[in-house]
Amino acid sequence: MEGLKRACKGFFCTPLGVIITGVDLKKDISDDLIDQFKRDVHKHRLLIFKNQGTVSGQRHVEISQWFGQFESTFYKHPKSPHPDVFRVSNIREEGCTNVGRTGWHIDGSFMKKPFAYSIYHMVSIPKVGNTDFVPLKELIEGLSEETRARWERLWMLPDRRDKILHPLIYSHPVTKQPTLCFHLGMTEAFIWDYGTDQQRITEHKETMKLLQEIHDEIVKDNRRLIYSHKWEEGDFIISDNLAVGHEATPETQYPREEVGVRILHRTTIQGAHEPQKAESM
Incomplete structure (x- = not known):
């Protein structure tokens, strides 16, 4: 954690995860800092990068590849900016709807090796519509x-x-x-x-x-355990998917007339391990 604090202008702990400012993910990032991110995502479980503006689909993919190989399992919406970016929305024409609203979960629980990481970027910010993490x-x-x-x-x-x-x-x-x-x-x-x-x-x-x-x-x-993330413009989150459950709040699917347009881009990284009981690890 100290290494990340030194490398970033702002580093603030939340009830779950850390908020990081002073790093522009759209620019080249040093190998040392990438290695620090890869260590600290397991320590803090959520790395919440603020003020990132709009991260292109290609750059989202490049950042995701720091953490491993893609595992793309979902429908490719016509407006997805890259084949490996899953685009979700509250409006069918803009993205896949009702995503994350069927209950608390980790991503990829239905796979032999569930996703190791989930990486999120909010492209269009609604008035309300949090993502809850536990x-x-x-x-x-x-x-x-x-x-x-x-x-x-x-x-x-x-x-x-x-x-x-x-x-x-x-x-x-x-x-x-x-x-x-x-x-x-x-x-x-x-x-x-x-x-x-x-x-x-x-x-x-x-x-x-x-x-x-x-x-x-x-x-x-x-x-008491839940961290409810209120999305702001430019937010980019790297999640240790195996360590945190999450659920989209009901407001994420409210109509455009009430909350505006919500567009979230997500990538998922291939898991390397099948879940196993501790005694057989």
Whole structure:
């Protein structure tokens, strides 16, 4: 963190992540500073760069490549500025709509190796429409002993792609801290005690109850863990996708007449690890 503080004019901690000013991502960035970003994104989980103006699709891609190979899985909207940039909006003609509104999640939970990083740039700022983030380590460590023991027994079955099965709680492949592989809107079922004689798949009603339980744990105690990011012009966020859950707030889909036009560009970086229980890491 000290290296990043020295390199940037402004460096301010938020409840989750850090706000960075004095760095223009549109210009050439030294290898040393890029290496610092790659280390600190795991330490802080969100690197929030302010006052970036409009970052082109090509430059967004170049910045993303600091962190690995692309994993592009989503529909290419006609107005996307680059084949690897996912463009979302509250207006169908401007981008894909209702993205991030199906529940708390990490990106790519339905993949064998979920995305390692998600990289966001707000191109058109609405009057309202935040993105909420929750730190997964603190969420897990704040569970009651009984609840954590139950969650440790759960494996999630995504509703896409055959033969994909992930432990709900596992160890982050870089930090080794506890984290979650989850999507509250894209889970078909859970399996209790996978690989044991007690293995059992949940019925729909039980699945919904478990998804609601996870949601309730995230938002309980007046949402004390949640960092709600109010987007401003020029914001650019690099996220350790495996360490933070997120959800777009309802206002992100309000009509143009109420909030204006919202356009967000996002890239996702290929994961290098399958979620695994700590004892098998």
